[in-house]
Every structure is written in C-alpha cells, then in structure tokens.
Amino acid sequence: xxxxxxxxxxxxxxxxxxxxxxxxxxxxxxxxxxxxxxxxxxxxxxxxxxxxxxxxxxxxxxxxxxxxxxxxxxxxxxxxxxxxxxxxxxxxxxxxxxxxxxxxxxxxxxxxxxxxxxxxxxxxxxxxxxxxxxxxxxxxxxxxxxxxxxxxxxxxxxxxxxxxxxxxxxxxxxxxxxxxxxxxxxxxxxxxxxxxxxxxxxxxxxxxxxxxxxxxxxxxxxxxxxxxxxxxxxxxxxxxxxxxxxxxxxxxxxxxx
Numbered sequence: 439x440x441x442x443x444x445x446x447x448x449x450x451x452x453x454x455x456x457x458x459x460x461x462x463x464x465x466x467x468x469x470x471x472x473x474x475x476x477x478x479x480x481x482x483x484x485x486x487x488x489x490x491x492x493x494x495x496x497x498x499x500x501x502x503x504x505x506x507x508x509x510x511x512x513x514x515x516x517x518x519x520x521x522x523x524x525x526x527x528x529x530x531x532x533x534x535x536x537x538x539x540x541x542x543x544x545x546x547x548x549x550x551x552x553x554x555x556x557x558x559x560x561x562x563x564x565x566x567x568x569x570x571x572x573x574x575x576x577x578x579x580x581x582x583x584x585x586x587x588x589x590x591x592x593x594x595x596x597x598x599x600x601x602x603x604x605x606x607x608x609x610x611x612x613x614x615x616x617x618x619x620x621x622x623x624x625x626x627x628x629x630x631x632x633x634x635x636x637x638x639x640x641x642x643x644x645x646x647x648x649x650x651x652x653x654x655x656x657x658x659x660x661x662x663x664x665x666x667x668x669x670x671x672x673x674x675x676x677x678x679x680x681x682x683x684x685x686x687x688x689x690x691x692x693x694x695x
Contacts, residue, residue: 480526481545483635488580489543493632497527500576500607500631500643503653505532507574507605512536514573517597519556519590521578521609522546538572540564540593542580561592572597578609582639587614591621605647612640622646628654 483489492500501524508514515536518525525539529552539546540556547553554564558580575598579590587610598604601622608618609631618624624644631641648656 480523481543484543487543490633490635490637491523492521493634494527496631496633497523498531499629499653500524500609501527501531503607503649504528504574504576505535506652508535510534515571516574517568517572517576519575519577519593519597520558520580521576524576524578525549525552538568556593558586558589558593561589562596564593564596568597570597570599572604573599574605574607576607576609582611582613584617587617588621594622601646606645608644609641610644612642615642615644618644626657628657 480491483491504516505528508516510532512534513536515538516528517538517540518528519540520542522539522541522543525537528535528537537552538554539549539552540554542555542557544555547555554568557563575594577590577594579586590608594606594608595601598606606622606624608622608624610618612626615626618626622644624646626642626644627649629643631643633641643653645653645656
C-alpha cells in the first residue's frame, strides 16, 4: 500500500459540485466588492426579488423579434420592464439599438444611463420624458399576482407611443392568459419562454400584434364547450320542504381570429 492511499479522495461528481460552489462564491464576492463582471454580463439571480433569468435561447429569440420589429434602427427606442436578461441579450446582439432597462434591482445600475429604477408598486413614477416615448415595450411582471400585472400594464401604457398600434410583448405565466387579453388585447404565441432554473409554472409570450410566422405565430384558441351545471336548492319554511331545480346550460366560446 502506498502512502497516498491513506489520503481521502473525492469522487469526480463531488469535486465538480465543489468547484461550482467555489465559482459561484467568487462571483458573489466580486459583485459585493464592486468588481466588473463585464459590460453587459448578468448578476446572480436573487429569488427574494423573484428573479429568474431566461435561457439564452429564449433571450435570443425575443431579441431577434425586437430587432425585426425595429429593422435595426436606433431611432426606435425599446423599454424592457423587469427583464434584464433580455436587455443584456439585446445589447450584445444588437448594440446599435436604443434600449432602457426599468428594474428594481440596483445592481443593474452598472449599465449606466440605460438603467432606470422601477418599482411596480409605483407604476408611473418614471421620468416625464418617458411618457408615450417608446416604440416597443417588453415586460415581465416579477410576480404572478393580478395586482402586479395590472400595475405593470399601467407602466406599459405610460411608456408606449400608442398602446393599440405600437408593439407590446409580455412574458408571464399561462395563468394570466385571460387577464392579459382583457388589459392589453394581447394573445399568446406558440413560442414557449424557458428559464435557466426550470420554473414549474408554464410561461407564455403574449403580443398585441400578430407575429405571423415568427414566434410560432398566435395560438389559435380552439372551440370550447363549457358546461354549466347550476344546482339551486331552496328550502321552504318547513325543513321537510326542499325544492331542487337542476338546470343545464351549454355555452360555446370561440377565440378571435
């Protein structure tokens, strides 16, 4: 037996996990020290602020769509509300575009004048020159609550040049489908956004314009048969007098084409 045999050895999987931990620790320490992570590099997600970054393929797909809509023109400003991973992708892929990041996390102030502090609880507390000045608005409400969505939509309407005609893209949960349509007349696309941490909630990309063959096109809402059973129980003055009225109604709804 050689002397080295007495030294404990870590298996490759454990070594890899340890190295990943040390790398993450180093990044966090560099950020705390104000270290530069690169001009348009992301910071670590902070789940306390409901931060979940997109997978690179998702960021690239949405960035390509925005580039298509602007035709690469720097004269058509873009607002990214609470979607920093999309902002960084836009700046890396299409540096000529004019993009502003509205974000609560002050760590993104490293992006200079492109960064604008944003709190969805104060949806229109923004520079006055931003009012109706953005050609494209993209939003990712940080929470799935109705209140957060409604406040974010107020911000979208504040920023957009024309809510009915200017492109608006919203990335949020499938549970918000009806609310998004009600508030912005936006519909989900076939494209499915993905996050690096594999969220359990299904996310959709909604647009207020028809992307045609891009982004998987608008989803066609199928014919839905809705059965409503209404059981009405009315009790008379006497306990032994109960009337049951069972009614069946069928309602069919079709999506807008």
